[in-house]
Amino acid sequence: MSGACDSIRFVLDGRVVEARDAAPTTTLLQYLRETLGRTGTKEGCAEGDCGACTVILGELDGERIAYRPVNSCIRFLPTVDGKSVITVESLRGPDGSLHPVQRAMLDYHASQCGFCTPGFVMSLFGLYLDAPRPRRAEVIGALSGNLCRCTGYRPIIDAGCCMADYPEPLAWSRRDAQSGERRALLDSLRRGAALALATEPGYHAPMSLDELARLYEAAPHSLLLAGGTDVGLWVTKQLRELPPLIYLGEVAELKRVREADGIIGIGAAVALTDAFAAIVARYPMLAELAERFGSPPIRNSGTLCGNLANGSPIGDVMPVLIALGASVLLRRGGATREMALDEFYAGYRKTALAPGELVAEARIPVPRPGRLVASYKVGKRFDQDISAVCGGYAIELRGGTIASARIAYGGMAAVPQRARRTEAALAGRPWSEATMASAAEALALDFRPITDMRAGNGYRLQVAGNLLRRFYLEHRDPEAPSRIGVFARTAA
Ligand SMILES: Cc1cc2nc3c(=O)[nH]c(=O)nc-3n(C[C@H](O)[C@H](O)[C@H](O)COP(=O)(O)OP(=O)(O)OC[C@H]3O[C@@H](n4cnc5c(N)ncnc54)[C@H](O)[C@@H]3O)c2cc1C
Ligand code: FES
Ligand code: FES
The missing domain is CATH 3.30.390.50 (CO dehydrogenase flavoprotein, C-terminal domain)
Incomplete structure (x- = not known):
């Protein structure tokens, strides 16, 4: 792996934070709380289950900035390079005023001990940016990854349903979230070359599929990191030392969903949220499966190909994809091969992947009449x-x-x-x-x-x-x- 030395850069409250020397398995939550002193974001479970650690990540997406909630407790710090991080502290207006989401939580008595509250606020804030007037069902869906042990959900849901009734805030209105200034700042973080950290373990974020395939073939002992919703827990729960990491999330070719020649192709870096959107558009009957997979923050980080490659006997997308006759496109160095998904699993958590080989794309047949x-x-x-x-x-x-x-x-x-x-x-x-x-x-x-x-x-x-x-x-x-x-x- 390269010995290049680099630093992780991300936007927080209108300025660029540069993180040097942080181990790549440092979680975003650790960095926020322990290095930046941002203790508003809480740790409940450290495994993506409770939502206390929810923050929003903003990322350039064409002309827009796409904002999505994620679980900071299992998100490795280098994967936020080039993105904007919004925490509960960020929502305070320049005059100290509360954001409409916070105001509604207060007015509807939606907090008691308050431990879960920053997480609920951030999940609702994600919805606030997305849906001008959310329906109750959308509020419930947006909160499905947040647990509260004392208030009860009814007042929290009420707050979510009414947050749009408040006047526009001074900071983080929908318009402000898309301001030219915010876009320019993110634009200034674009990289010309891959982020490579000479830390322990090493970390490399290739930007093209060729570079990724070359790197992984040359260092097959490395660990591929996609959304980290499985891998993150190996560190936070199992306290495992990881080998050098190769991150898939910056590979442009792997971020694509395409439909051609009778298949829906889902690239290895496509988040489950986008993968399910493409699948449900063609197979509306799979909407409940999509909705019940983890929670919105899990689906915003985790990938469909990560679910297939992880090979868990209880992974949720495999049964229906096997039934549909889906396949996986595998890549090792310059070579590719396609394999039916029902031949891909060799035993308990064992797949047919050769050392240095990766899943580049999941291929799902489009619906057939009858x-x-x-x-x-x-x-x-x-x-x-x-x-x-x-x-x-x-x-x-x-x-x-x-x-x-x-x-x-x-x-x-x-x-x-x-x-x-x-x-x-x-x-x-x-x-x-x-x-x-x-x-x-x-x-x-x-x-x-x-x-x-x-x-x-x-x-x-x-x-x-x-x-x-x-x-x-x-x-x-x-x-x-x-x-x-x-x-x-x-x-x-
Ligand atoms: C709170 C919580 C809820 C969850 N709920 C569900 C659920 O409802 N249903 C369900 O099925 N799962 C669930 N999961 C498990 C997890 O979210 C999924 O398995 C997810 O799809 C993994 O994708 P990822 O991108 O995060 O994988 P990662 O964690 O990045 O990687 C997982 C494994 O796959 C390998 N890998 C990743 N991408 C590739 C690739 N392209 N080629 C080769 N190897 C690769 C990695 O090296 C690693 O070994 C949940 C997890 C959490 C923490
Ligand atoms: S601390 Fe529970 S989801 Fe992150
Ligand atoms: S207010 Fe106490 S856990 Fe939700």
């Missing part, structure tokens, strides 16, 4: 929970017969896996409840799930079968809407 698609996630909570079982279904009908069936489950085996015997029990059979019931029995031949703290093996098998029946019930008559919504949030 193909019914769904994904169901079953966990203990609606929001921000890990699946006990997650199913993905893609079934094609011809007349009243099942022409083809692809079904995959997470949480049922050491890897996300197709239910091949169940598929065989469906293919060529009549599209009926009896067919589904007998196919559900084949699940026991496909899977021997484990019992763990999330669910027992018997429960998992039963749920997997019930989800198959649910798929049938929801799709048996396209004219009769029978969607079993857990929370009819969109109607709220």
Whole structure:
């Protein structure tokens, strides 16, 4: 890895902060609190679960600055290089006045002990910049990554619904957030060459795919860092020492979503928020899966390809992508190969990636007429929970017969896996409840799930079968809407 010495630069309250000599695994939260003395941002869980550490990152996006909430507790400091960081302290007006979000929190009695409050304020502030008059459902969605243990959510949600009623603030109005001055400052941080830190461990943020592929092939012991929503916890929770890091987030080619030749291509640096937006635009039935994946701050950092590459047996996007027949484009040095996603997993958290090889793109087929698609996630909570079982279904009908069936489950085996015997029990059979019931029995031949703290093996098998029946019930008559919504949030 390069021995170049560089420093991390980001914008905070209208000036450029230059961080020298910080270890690349220093979290943004640590740096804010311990180095800059910005103790308004809190640490609750240090694993992206509670939202107490929420800050907003601003980034140039064409003519605009895109502002998004992230969890600063698992975000490594160098990944904010070139961006703008907004903390709860930033919202104070030049005359000391409160921002409308803070004013509303106060007026609606939305804080008691106050520990969670800066996080709620920042999540609401992200929504304030995005939605001039948010609906209640949008407020609830924006807060799905924030926990409060004493106030109760109703007054906080009320504050979010009413924050738009207050007069424009002096600082951080929607107009101010897009000011030419703020854009110019971010523009001044653009790099001509990759950020490379000669720290321990090393850190390199290549700016092109060729540079990335070359670097990783030459140093395959390095760790690829995408959104860090898995990797961050290896440091904050497991206290692991990491090898040199290669960050994907500055590689222009990997930040693209494209649609061509019958596929939706999602680059490895595309955040889950944008990946799901592209997927849901073509597969509206996957909106709930998108909404229930982590929380907005997790989806703003984490990537779809990181979820695939991490290879967790309970990763949420694999089952439906396997059912759809998705593939991954792999790159090692100058060589590329494409592999079906259902062949990508070699064992528990093992993938087919060779040393120095990376996932460059996830390739998802566009919808086909006559193909019914769904994904169901079953966990203990609606929001921000890990699946006990997650199913993905893609079934094609011809007349009243099942022409083809692809079904995959997470949480049922050491890897996300197709239910091949169940598929065989469906293919060529009549599209009926009896067919589904007998196919559900084949699940026991496909899977021997484990019992763990999330669910027992018997429960998992039963749920997997019930989800198959649910798929049938929801799709048996396209004219009769029978969607079993857990929370009819969109109607709220
Ligand atoms: C609070 C919280 C909630 C979560 N909720 C969910 C959930 O609901 N559902 C779910 O499935 N997951 C969830 N996760 C897990 C995590 O967010 C996802 O797995 C996410 O998609 C990981 O992507 P990332 O970009 O952050 O990966 P990173 O943490 O950056 O990387 C993860 C692993 O993949 C490797 N990697 C990353 N990109 C590539 C690439 N392009 N090529 C090769 N290797 C690569 C890294 O080296 C590392 O080994 C949650 C995590 C947290 C902390
Ligand atoms: S401290 Fe809990 S999400 Fe960051
Ligand atoms: S006000 Fe105490 S945790 Fe929310």
